[in-house]
Amino acid sequence: MLVNRKLILAHFWFAFAVFALALVLGAWQMFIRSPLGDWLSDPELYYRSLTAHGTVMGYVFPTLVAMGFGYAISESALGQPLVGARWAWTGFWLIVVGAITAMIPVALGRASVLYTFYPPLIGSPFYYIGVVLVVVGSWIWVALMSVNLRVWKRAHPGEPVPLAMFANVAGSYLWAWTAVGAALELLLQILPVALGLKSTIDAGLARVLFSWTLHAIVYFWLMPTYIAYYTVVPRAIGGRVYSDSMARISFILFLVVAMPIGIHHTFADPQVGAGFKFVHSTFTALVTLPTLLTVFTICASVEIAARLRGGRGPFGWVTALPWDNPVMLAFAFSFVMLGFGGAGGIINMSYQLDASIHNTQWITGHFHLIFGGAIVIMYFAIAYDLWPHLTGRAFTDLKLIRTQLWLWFVGMIVTTFPWHWVGILGMPRRMAYFDFADPALAPQALSVIFSAIGGLVLLTSGILFIVILARGARAPAADAGAYRFSRAVHQPATVAVALNSHALWVALMIGLTVTNYGYPILALTFDQGTSVPAVYVGAQR
Amino acid sequence: MSERELFSFRNPYFSISVGMTLAILVLTVIAGFLVLPYAQTGLKFTDAWDAICSAAGLPRRAALVTPPAPAGRTSDVVLTSSTVSRPSQESIGRGATLAQRCAICHGPTGISRADSPNLAGQYAAVIYKELLDFRSGARTNATMSPFAANLSEQDVADIAAYYAYLPRLPAYHPAPQLPKPHVVIYGAPMRGIAPCGSCHGSLDNKTGSPWLEGQSEAYLKAQLHAFASGERRNDISEQMRNIARALTSQEIDEAAEYYASQPAEVVKSTD
Numbered sequence: 003m004l005v006n007r008k009l010i011l012a013h014f015w016f017a018f019a020v021f022a023l024a025l026v027l028g029a030w031q032m033f034i035r036s037p038l039g040d041w042l043s044d045p046e047l048y049y050r051s052l053t054a055h056g057t058v059m060g061y062v063f064p065t066l067v068a069m070g071f072g073y074a075i076s077e078s079a080l081g082q083p084l085v086g087a088r089w090a091w092t093g094f095w096l097i098v099v100g101a102i103t104a105m106i107p108v109a110l111g112r113a114s115v116l117y118t119f120y121p122p123l124i125g126s127p128f129y130y131i132g133v134v135l136v137v138v139g140s141w142i143w144v145a146l147m148s149v150n151l152r153v154w155k156r157a158h159p160g161e162p163v164p165l166a167m168f169a170n171v172a173g174s175y176l177w178a179w180t181a182v183g184a185a186l187e188l189l190l191q192i193l194p195v196a197l198g199l200k201s202t203i204d205a206g207l208a209r210v211l212f213s214w215t216l217h218a219i220v221y222f223w224l225m226p227t228y229i230a231y232y233t234v235v236p237r238a239i240g241g242r243v244y245s246d247s248m249a250r251i252s253f254i255l256f257l258v259v260a261m262p263i264g265i266h267h268t269f270a271d272p273q274v275g276a277g278f279k280f281v282h283s284t285f286t287a288l289v290t291l292p293t294l295l296t297v298f299t300i301c302a303s304v305e306i307a308a309r310l311r312g313g314r315g316p317f318g319w320v321t322a323l324p325w326d327n328p329v330m331l332a333f334a335f336s337f338v339m340l341g342f343g344g345a346g347g348i349i350n351m352s353y354q355l356d357a358s359i360h361n362t363q364w365i366t367g368h369f370h371l372i373f374g375g376a377i378v379i380m381y382f383a384i385a386y387d388l389w390p391h392l393t394g395r396a397f398t399d400l401k402l403i404r405t406q407l408w409l410w411f412v413g414m415i416v417t418t419f420p421w422h423w424v425g426i427l428g429m430p431r432r433m434a435y436f437d438f439a440d441p442a443l444a445p446q447a448l449s450v451i452f453s454a455i456g457g458l459v460l461l462t463s464g465i466l467f468i469v470i471l472a473r474g475a476r477a478p479a480a481d482a483g484a485y486r487f488s489r490a491v492h493q494p495a496t497v498a499v500a501l502n503s504h505a506l507w508v509a510l511m512i513g514l515t516v517t518n519y520g521y522p523i524l525a526l527t528f529d530q531g532t533s534v535p536a537v538y539v540g541a542q543r
Numbered sequence: 544m545s546e547r548e549l550f551s552f553r554n555p556y557f558s559i560s561v562g563m564t565l566a567i568l569v570l571t572v573i574a575g576f577l578v579l580p581y582a583q584t585g586l587k588f589t590d591a592w593d594a595i596c597s598a599a600g601l602p603r604r605a606a607l608v609t610p611p612a613p614a615g616r617t618s619d620v621v622l623t624s625s626t627v628s629r630p631s632q633e634s635i636g637r638g639a640t641l642a643q644r645c646a647i648c649h650g651p652t653g654i655s656r657a658d659s660p661n662l663a664g665q666y667a668a669v670i671y672k673e674l675l676d677f678r679s680g681a682r683t684n685a686t687m688s689p690f691a692a693n694l695s696e697q698d699v700a701d702i703a704a705y706y707a708y709l710p711r712l713p714a715y716h717p718a719p720q721l722p723k724p725h726v727v728i729y730g731a732p733m734r735g736i737a738p739c740g741s742c743h744g745s746l747d748n749k750t751g752s753p754w755l756e757g758q759s760e761a762y763l764k765a766q767l768h769a770f771a772s773g774e775r776r777n778d779i780s781e782q783m784r785n786i787a788r789a790l791t792s793q794e795i796d797e798a799a800e801y802y803a804s805q806p807a808e809v810v811k812s813t814d
Binding site for chain 2: 041043044045046201258273274275276277278279280281284285288435436437440442498499500501503505506507509510513514517521522525535537538
């Protein structure tokens with residue numbers, strides 16, 4: 003039951019439009035920094051582009067996908083029209099206005115601070131205000147998801163909340179809480195300086211507050227992908243979810259342990275004590291649990307589908323899978339990239355191993371492989387799966403869709419594997435150019451060229467994706483029926499209250515935030531004399 | 544089971560999840576704040592509380608180590624966004640009167656004919672900082688130091704406002720425009736040299752850094768050599784001294800020649 007189709011389509015279309023623009027910038031950055039491009043005479047242009055790319059890809063694009071998919075889940079999983087559709091439109095327009103407000107100063111070179119803000123660098127206040135509007139818009143979505151679940155629960159007392167909605171609301175609560183860190187940094191620290199009310203800023207405190215957001219935001223990006231693993235993939239390939247409870251426990255674990263781990267982003271920062279770094283490192287290791295649970299459950303679910311299709315043998319069933327189905331293909335690619343990216347992530351979260359790759363291109367390679375690869379390819383799959391239900395038109399050219407997915411997968415591997423490699427060789431990240439004529443850097447030139455070619459492949463795939471969606475809007479009308487989610491092997495009739503509600507897990511999430519972040523934040527807040535003069539971007543006196 | 548019974552130790556989900564979370568937390572805290580600090584052979588603690596404070600990142604004074612004395616005084620000027628912005632007409636006028644004594648070297652219109660810096664249109668923050676540095680002795684010069692000795696803070700701000708207000712004019716050292724040298728545009732990353740142009744114009748201008756276009760070649764070279772030898776030391780973080788020390792004399796010549804040949808009109812204007 004999809005009633006507010008326009009609302010959902012608006013979210014997806016705006017998300018994919020800005021995604022395509024940011025993709026062009028990303029490919030240009032890869033090219034200009036490689037030996038194929040001439041050195042930029044103005045490195046500021048690179049950082050301007052990087053800020054736009056990061057802001058769109060980090061804040062605008064995934065947030066809109068999560069929101070659009072969230073509204074679709076709420077309507078079709080709960081089987082009730084969205085409560086508060088007018089508020090949802092308000093949230094959408096806040097994001098549109100916020101994104102434009104933020105991008106204008108970036109385009110003018112007034113806010114080349116990168117999407118992670120990097121105080122004491124300070125850009126135009128409009129950039130930060132724009133980002134705040136995007137976050138506020140998304141908080142409306144969080145509230146609506148909660149309200150819609152409550153309305154449904156009141157009408158269906160004691161019934162198990164559909165898995166897709168349970169996970170969707172867990173993701174929204176995670177986002178609501180994790181965005182608080184950056185919001186505090188923006189409102190209390192950066193904006194007063196950007197508006198000229200103050201001229202110094204405590205960069206150390208700002209970095210700790212941002213780390214509050216920076217890691218769990220990744221799990222917020224991941225949520226639509228994981229929801230699709232559990233509730234779209236098995237249905238699309240004709241299988242069943244192996245265990246409904248295991249799925250709920252995975253999402254609960256994400257909610258609880260995704261938050262109190264962000265300080266692993268500040269392993270090299272002197273203002274955070276080593277004890278807290280160790281605690282955060284350990285809790286980051288716990289995030290592997292829900293991921294491994296998911297890998298097991300989904301592989302089992304896929305095996306069920308294969309065996310239902312007549313698959314035989316310990317591994318022979320893999321060939322029985324519907325490989326020509328785009329969702330199947332996207333999911334397989336996603337798992338491969340999740341495997342490599344996850345393995346790299348375990349190195350990043352380790353307090354000791356991180357020292358060898360900290361702030362190198364390895365890190366950029368890592369988060370592109372996880373986010374750009376494993377996560378975004380499932381965003382494509384979600385769009386392909388949902389589009390016919392939104393537009394009332396079916397995709398006719400599945401071969402083109404498969405080509406697009408293949409290009410994205412190959413492009414991402416070709417981009418990120420050499421990226422990891424040059425990172426191990428010590429190439430720093432956030433650099434506008436490298437002197438590949440220098441004997442110390444010359445051996446890395448070939449890897450960087452491969453990486454840049456991968457970037458162009460990704461751009462091709464991205465353009466193809468937009469073309470496919472646009473052509474889908476002109477395809478002949480076809481009724482796709484109601485939008486459904488996977489059913490479990492043992493579809494639960496009743497679920498324990500703890501697995502059917504979020505209160506306990508939200509309480510644990512907040513409690514762990516207090517234990518793991520409370521002291522570092524309070525100590526830095528009350529420690530006098532740790533502020534430094536702000537460095538205004540593009541300012542002259 | 545009602546929502547109320549969720550938060551009760553009779554609920555196994557509650558007791559197991561809270562218990563496991565607490566257990567993991569306590570174990571990691573013991574490991575991170577006691578076991579691991581003591582495992583570091585290089586660290587010495589007086590007691591367990593000392594180890595915990597160290598792991599929590601509590602700033603401690605190293606009582607036994609005396610900090611090295613700074614080698615000579617450096618700039619103590621503080622620039623804030625309100626220091627020299629939006630000067631009044633009176634300030635500029637007072638600055639014009641005060642600046643008459645500067646004209647013999649820096650020119651009546653702020654354009655020098657004596658290899659002194661051209662001050663017309665220079666950023667106010669730059670003039671403000673240099674004059675205060677001359678006054679405090681952070682920067683010394685046989686001619687400038689006596690001039691600056693008796694200026695009040697307001698005088699300095701007025702002079703800075705006046706020169707910043709003057710229009711930039713073509714320099715007295717016209718030369719064919721040269722291509723941008725490597726060191727100006729790219730620096731030398733492998734030697735830790737940032738591009739000159741990233742702070743001083745041609746790529747970007749940063750607060751507190753003078754624009755250099757059209758300045759005297761002899762003056763620019765002399766200052767770079769003074770930074771390299773440590774004779775000039777009013778760059779707080781030694782950014783100019785570190786760069787100048789690493790520059791070859793050929794690079795110094797190229798950079799000075801290039802900036803001297805540039806017309807001052809290309810400088811980015813003040814806000």
